[in-house]
Amino acid sequence: MNFGIAAKLGLLLAVVGMLAAGITGFYAYTVSRNLLIDSAKGELLTATQVLARRIVLAREEGVRNLQILARHPATLAALQGAGHAREDELAALFRLFMETNPAYFQIRLIAADDDGMERVRLDRDGGRLLRITGEELQEKGHYPYVFDTLKLAAGQVYMSRISINDERGSHAALGQPAVQYAVPVMDAHGVARGVVVTNADVGGFFALLAKDLPQDVQLFLTNRRGDYLVHPDPALTFGFDKGRRTLVQDEFPDTRPLVEGYSAQVVTEARDGRYASRPTVAAFIALRPEVTTEESRVILGLAQPLQAVLEQADALGSVTLQIVLGLCLAGIPVAAVLAGAITRPINDLSVAVERFSDDGHKAKLPLERQDEIGLLARSFGRLRNQIRQQLAELHESRLELEHLAQHDTLTGLPNRALFDDRVNVAVATARREDARFALLFIDLDRFKPINDNLGHAAGDLVLRGVAGRILDIIRESDTAARIGGDEFVILLRNVHGREDAASVAQKLAHAIGQPFEAGGRTVSVSASVGIALYPEDGTDVTTLSKHADRAMYRAKEQARA
Helix, strand or coil: CCCCHHHHHHHHHHHHHHHHHHHHHHHHHHHHHHHHHHHHHHHHHHHHHHHHHHHHHHHHHHHHHHHHHHHCHHHHHHHCCCCHHHHHHHHHHHHHHHHHCCCEEEEEEEECCCCCEEEEEEEEECCEEEEECHHHCCECCCCHHHHCHHHCCCCCCEECCCEECCCCCCHHHCCCEEEEEEEEEECCCCCEEEEEEEEEEHHHHHHHHHHCCCCCCEEEEECCCCEEEECCCHHHCCHHHCCCCCEHHHHCHHHHHHHCCCCCEEEEEECCHHHCCCCEEEEEEEECCCCEECCCCEEEEEEEEHHHHHHHHHHHHHHHHHHHHHHHHHHCCCCCCCCCCCHHHHHHHHHHHHCCCCCCCCCCCCCCCCCHHHHHHHHHHHHHHHHHHHHHHHHHHHHHHHHHHHECCCCCCECHHHHHHHHHHHHHHHHHHCCCEEEEEEEEECCHHHHHHHCHHHHHHHHHHHHHHHHHHCCCCCEEEECCCCEEEEEEECCCCHHHHHHHHHHHHHHHCCCEEECCEEECCEEEEEEEEECCCCCCHHHHHHHHHHHHHHHHHHHHC
16 A cells, blocks of 8 residues: 555654654653752752751850850859859759750869869759769869860860760760860969860750751761761761771762862762662761861761652653653644644744743743644643742742741741841941941840749740730831840840930830730749940940840849849
């Protein structure tokens, strides 16, 4: 049987149409797959940076706690032999800090003399807090966190290497991953009379961080040499303490420049070794502690199976394949009739595919056609819209992560990092325009009994209520932030004098002092407010913050008197 030219042309066009549809679907799938992988890498790096910021904020909070303890009058008095009363007072303060910071294994006051004898010590033992006294106190002068800290200037902080704690009699800390932070205690002549040391639970802290991550995301932490400190497989951690080395650069070779200090961040794909059957995308960044330490940097990483990233691409690929197959089958019987008309729409589709990845460009598709080409165009349009919608959702997720990194999760107020940025802007504006602004430090009084008696849920209700009352008082141009457990700070822009700031402070204290409903009961707190005025009390963030902090403590002492 002889085929005519129309049949041959129709058959040729059918074959060409099938090839074009197949290439279009494959190209669209490949582009979408690559876009999803690149977006996932960016999101993973952003999540790692957000996690690193949380770690830095937690470390800064611990450092502030140490500096507060080192400056407390009872600390120096206990070192100078002022008696058991001062030691008891300091022990009570230690207990308060350990109750509000579950990550602390120990807080100790260690003398510079007597071979580093412990003077006041509080240990965590399971669910209890133990005060160690008498003959159970030990000499610690041979530990680096004592003799290295005694060499520091006032206010400087020492951080030990992260390792397994093997100190005898350390109760809950024994055998656990831990890090020691220490600050020297100076007398009036600038002589270090001792050190205050905290022993922090590294394993518990990172386990808590891991709970906030998606189930398929894995957390890694190494020291500066690449030895694992945190790993999804606990058997691979702290190998240097067990006579073997397990290094991140062996598991993820692309991290070697990060370990050697040539790079600050790395995004990589692992397809060999333990990841041969389950390829993984990973992001690593180097963190450099801004304290005196042997650990010049640590490396933080997050990893996610590539399959989890590609699930959406696989779904789109399946839809694309079904569309291509359907169009190929439907196009065969009409190929001869539509031989002349089918060329132009295919070219339109080819142009749309070529411009698919152009940012913001949306090629015109022959959607008005009611034939197979129109069906292909509409299916491709839906595919394109699905991919762009997913990219938009990924962008919204990144914005949400950035918001979480800059705001307190309990009250929704800005955190210290965002507040410091706004104060820096206010300083620059005030210098340029010869204007004034004020900082108000607020500390809640009688808040701890609420947590102790009614539980932390009731305390959280009170904190959110306080945040709401603060926002009701201040202007939209002002900024309020939560910087600690029950500490808030406010930036008042364009004040005319101290009287304006004092008036706002009085309104805030009055509003906060009104009763709250929490835990089914009516409770009350009061607020101590400290004021610092720019430029009278300082011309930079640090000086203003210190002045406002001291003013707040003076207000608290006056309220107690």
